Amino acid sequence: MSATKFLFAGFGGQGILFSGKFLAYKGLIEDKQVSWLPSYGPEMRGGTASCSVILSDTPVGSPIVSNPDVLVAMNLPSLDKYEDAVVSGGTIFVDSTLIERKVKRTDVTVHYIPATALADQNGMPTLANMIIVGKVLKELNEFNEEGINGALGKVISARHANMLDFNLKALKIGSEN
Amino acid sequence: MKGNEAIAEAAIIAGCRHYFGYPITPQTEIAAYMAKRMPKIGGCFLQAESEIAAINMVYGVAATGKRVMTSSSSPGISLKGEGISYLAGADLPSLIVNVQRGGPGLGGIQPSQSDYFQATKGTAHGDFHMLVLAPASVQEMADLTVKGFELADKYRMTAMVLADGTMGQMMEPVSLDYEVKNTVEKPWATTGTNMEREHNIVNSLFLSPEKLEEENFKRYDRYKLIEENETMYEEYMMEDAEICVSAFGIASRVAKNAINEAREMGIKVGLIRPITLWPFPKAPFKKAGEKVKSIISVELSMGQMIEDIRLASECKVPVTLCNRAGGMIPTPEQVLEAIINANNGGAK
Numbered sequence: 147m148s149a150t151k152f153l154f155a156g157f158g159g160q161g162i163l164f165s166g167k168f169l170a171y172k173g174l175i176e177d178k179q180v181s182w183l184p185s186y187g188p189e190m191r192g193g194t195a196s197c198s199v200i201l202s203d204t205p206v207g208s209p210i211v212s213n214p215d216v217l218v219a220m221n222l223p224s225l226d227k228y229e230d231a232v233v234s235g236g237t238i239f240v241d242s243t244l245i246e247r248k249v250k251r252t253d254v255t256v257h258y259i260p261a262t263a264l265a266d267q268n269g270m271p272t273l274a275n276m277i278i279v280g281k282v283l284k285e286l287n288e289f290n291e292e293g294i295n296g297a298l299g300k301v302i303s304a305r306h307a308n309m310l311d312f313n314l315k316a317l318k319i320g321s322e323n
Numbered sequence: 324m325k326g327n328e329a330i331a332e333a334a335i336i337a338g339c340r341h342y343f344g345y346p347i348t349p350q351t352e353i354a355a356y357m358a359k360r361m362p363k364i365g366g367c368f369l370q371a372e373s374e375i376a377a378i379n380m381v382y383g384v385a386a387t388g389k390r391v392m393t394s395s396s397s398p399g400i401s402l403k404g405e406g407i408s409y410l411a412g413a414d415l416p417s418l419i420v421n422v423q424r425g426g427p428g429l430g431g432i433q434p435s436q437s438d439y440f441q442a443t444k445g446t447a448h449g450d451f452h453m454l455v456l457a458p459a460s461v462q463e464m465a466d467l468t469v470k471g472f473e474l475a476d477k478y479r480m481t482a483m484v485l486a487d488g489t490m491g492q493m494m495e496p497v498s499l500d501y502e503v504k505n506t507v508e509k510p511w512a513t514t515g516t517n518m519e520r521e522h523n524i525v526n527s528l529f530l531s532p533e534k535l536e537e538e539n540f541k542r543y544d545r546y547k548l549i550e551e552n553e554t555m556y557e558e559y560m561m562e563d564a565e566i567c568v569s570a571f572g573i574a575s576r577v578a579k580n581a582i583n584e585a586r587e588m589g590i591k592v593g594l595i596r597p598i599t600l601w602p603f604p605k606a607p608f609k610k611a612g613e614k615v616k617s618i619i620s621v622e623l624s625m626g627q628m629i630e631d632i633r634l635a636s637e638c639k640v641p642v643t644l645c646n647r648a649g650g651m652i653p654t655p656e657q658v659l660e661a662i663i664n665a666n667n668g669g670a671k
Contacts, residue, residue: 167494174496182494186349186432207580208573209493212654 149202150286151211155228156220156241158195161275164301165218166197168279172288172297173201181209194223216286218278219245220261239282241274257285264319273316280320289321326464327352327491329499330420330484331360333465334392337472338505339418340366341384341391343377345399348432349488350422353394374399378406378419385415386525388512390472390505394420396488397438398429404447407481411451412527414511414542416475418468419453420484422491425650433650434488436572439627442485443601450539452546454482454553455600457571461495467598469501474553476507478545485600487623489573489652549602556604557596560586564593566665567611569632570621571597573652578621581658590666600628605635612636617665621645621658 152169156162163184170182183198198211217232219225220241229251232238237255243262259281265274283289294317302310324332331353334342342357354370361368371377377393384391395403400421410417421442425435442455454474456467464486471482513523529535557575560582561567570578575596585592595607611618617640620629626644633642645661647653 170494180494180496183489184492186488186492206495206576207583208577208655209489209495210577210652210654 149200149204149206150216151214152199152201152216152218153196153211153214153228153231154199154218154220155194155196155224156218156275158193160195160220161272162195162220163197165275165279166199168276168297168301169201169282170199171300172293173199175296175300176293178202179204179206181206183209183211194221194227196224196228216282218282220275220278221245222247225249237285239278239285241278243274257281259320259323261320264323265316268315268319270312270316273312276313276316277320277323280317281323282320283317284321289317324461324497325352325492325494326458326461326486327422328356329461329465329497330394330468330486331356332499333468333501334390334418334472335360335364335366336499336501337390337469337503339390339392339472340364341381341389342367343369343371343380343384343391343393344395345371345374345377347396347399349424349434349491350394350396350420352491353420353422374402375406378403378410381417381419382406382410382413382415385410385417386413386513388509388514390416390418390476392418392420392472394422396422396424396432397426397435398424400438400441404441407453408447408449408451409527410481411453411542412449412538413525414479415481415525416472416479417481418471418475418484419481420468420486423485423487425648431650432488434490434573434652435623435648435650436487436574437624437627437648438485439600439622439624442483443603443631451542452480452601454478454480454549454602455485456482456555457485457598457600458490459572459575459596459598461490461493461497463598464490465497465499469503473504474549476505476509478549479511480545485572487573488650546602553599554602554604554606555598556607557594557598558607559594559596561593561595561607561611563591564611564614565616566590566592566662567595567615567618568592568621568658568662569595569597569608569618569628571600571628572623574621574623577653577655578658580655581662584655584659585662585666588663590662592662592666597628603631603635608632608635609637612639615640616668618642619645619658619661619665621653621661623652624648
């Protein structure tokens with residue numbers, strides 16, 4: 147079964163749910179079966195936030211990701227909590243600005259990217275999430291402009307259309323680092 | 324689209340122009356969506372002062388024959404119980420959504436299926452049922468909302484969409500292309516006599532026991548028709564199954580993952596997924612009781628549907644529970660372990 151299970155985790159406010167939504171819409175545009183499940187409730191208001199995304203060629207069974215193929219960890223508590231849950235042979239993306247320690251597992255591929263620092267340096271402090279997503283797409287060979295533009299158009303409301311270019315730029319920065 | 328939003332949009336497509344509610348996690352997106360959309364299409368969104376007020380507003384609109392709905396989550400549905408009983412007593416059609424959370428009491432806000440008893444048996448006082456529809460995808464959240472309005476009108480009763488926090492919060496692609504049936508005549512509706520007919524009276528008070536008994540018998544004759552004609556379920560890999568898993572809603576999706584894995588291990592296992600919880604799909608369980616080794620009920624509760632499974636399968640085979648409760652969800656691994664146990668004859 148060719149399904150990829152993603153888990154995005156970090157602080158509330160880092161755009162965890164947004165990055166997941168972007169990835170799900172990109173999958174939808176590319177004719178994949180998709181599901182997106184957020185953590186909801188008090189976590190959304192500043193605690194730890196996470197969301198499960200599944201992209202699949204066949205209908206998605208359970209939308210809950212307990213053992214991700216891909217973990218995106220944007221803070222230390224998230225890495226601590228989910229590192230052991232990643233499947234053997236899976237991939238972990240770490241925001242190395244906010245997480246000082248290294249991944250202990252040796253049976254997974256790890257990418258360290260200083261997403262928060264890159265976001266600050268490029269004058270887009272709220273887009274560390276999209277920088278790390280850019281890296282994810284690059285590493286999974288999923289960085290294609292058509293899907294990206296389509297998905298950005300879906301997740302960014304017309305009211306915030308001016309943010310579209312910033313998001314695109316963030317994704318590119320991520321893919322180049 | 325989020326499950327909650329799919330319900331709201333489907334209701335609008337079904338012709339619902341009156342929504343009354345009171346916010347509660349994890350169903351608040353339904354109210355939020357209605358608040359945004361209703362004013363634009365000439366509908367009525369009203370945030371009531373309480374759940375009890377909201378259900379009684381539903382009663383008022385239902386009496387006029389218009390499609391009307393309210394939504395809430397577990398503790399809020401308990402508050403609506405009295406009003407739901409009055410709706411039943413007055414034979415009024417309406418749609419109620421329960422996006423369940425863990426209980427009892429205020430409980431928590433994470434997904435649960437522990438209102439099964441409440442929805443199918445013990446909603447409130449008196450002899451009555453609701454039609455209970457249990458979606459297992461965002462698409463079904465929409466489909467069963469439309470279906471719920473149609474059935475409610477057809478049988479003059481309340482239909483409930485019984486979802487859970489996961490179904491409400493998750494996003495999946497959804498297609499909202501419906502040919503909505505809204506053709507049921509409602510000669511009983513209080514729409515004004517225009518001085519051309521007798522007054523219509525909508526009421527649930529019958530002080531003569533003979534009359535009240537007659538009303539109840541008539542209602543249960545309708546229920547019998549519903550059991551015969553409207554029962555819905557899905558069977559998955561049941562043809563050659565030796566182990567039967569049963570689950571509804573989100574639990575059925577977890578169960579399917581486990582079943583697929585078990586099949587890869589060579590275990591003959593299938594799924595019966597009730598879509599209507601009332602009427603309960605008795606026939607497939609009766610059949611299963613005659614051919615499988617055992618039945619596993621996967622639930623996000625301390626075991627509620629399991630009682631109906633035992634009754635429907637006439638206790639011919641062991642029925643065991645595989646569950647999490649209080650807002651926790653069983654993992655596919657937990658269900659797989661239960662399947663392997665059952666296959667090894669470990670079912671007690």
